[in-house]
Amino acid sequence: MTSSTREDLAHRIAGEITLSEDPGATLRKWRTDFEVSQTDLADRMDVSSSVISDYESGRRSSPGIGIVRRLVTALLDVDEARGGSRIRQYGRVLSAGFENDIVYDLREYSTALPIEDLYEALDATEIVRGNRDYVNGHTVINSIQTITRLSNEEFYRLYGQSTDRGLVFTDVTRGEGPLVAMRVVAPTPNAVILHGIDADELWEHAGALAQVDGFSLATSTRDLDDALEALRELA
Structure with missing residues (x-):
């Protein structure tokens, strides 16, 4: 897995969350697609799992760019720790040039x-x-x-x-x-x-x-x- 693949994917996920009309739902989509639990994501960010739940449900206001960056970094870190299968998968789609x-x-x-x-x-x-x-x-x-x-x-x-x-x-x-x-x-x-x-x-x-x-x-x-x-x- 190359660093550019991870960086490209990170930009794409962060952009989707930031520009989404429902950032929490978009965050949940990516988290579940990567098969990362709220608990695992929260542990990687060193926050309570209720924080992730609140963002996804809309109980917290839309995350700012700093929080989005931390969320995306943590999500990709968890995948890398598991072998990076999701990053490689999306890398194949990105390298094929498809949206x-x-x-x-x-x-x-x-x-x-x-x-x-x-x-x-x-x-x-x-x-x-x-x-x-x-x-x-x-x-x-x-x-x-x-x-x-x-x-x-x-x-x-x-x-x-x-x-x-x-x-x-x-x-x-x-x-x-x-x-x-x-x-x-x-x-x-x-x-x-x-x-x-x-x-x-x-x-x-x-x-x-x-x-x-x-x-x-x-x-x-x-x-x-x-x-x-x-x-x-x-x-």
Whole structure:
């Protein structure tokens, strides 16, 4: 892990908290994403855990830049003490050049996993089974931001180290956009999961297009934060 990765991430987290309309909720989002308890964060800052709780709940006024700096430093210190897995993960997203309103999560697994493990984490319903029944990683992306803002070259970087992965599109209404996008991308991922819709709301041509291109297709309506937490446990 390089110092610049940590510094870039620290600036991003601090900026989000400082500019947020609800700084406490933004702090809580990052703390839970790093799987750091209020107690662990407070211990690192040498304050009471009630201080962290009060900031996150809004019982204390919005933290100033000095407090935000201490919060972010403590959060990253805890992760580094545990091996730095979260910093490295976000470093991969940052190094790929994506904003976090486009890519919510991008990671590789230590070993190939059955596609069913990915489905279980997402509480997904399979529509079509593709040619490959395993995944080596996953990428979770905002479908609208991805389709409207990324070029073909940038889209390929969503695959991380391998195309043998699950590509999860969020904020899906019927699925036309992601499935049409897959038609112009080669190679395709092992699985595409459309998040935000039930199977009976899916575009009627989606399954047929997935079969043509040979990838598995599934839908999921699991709460996104819960899904992301479950996906992190796969890595």
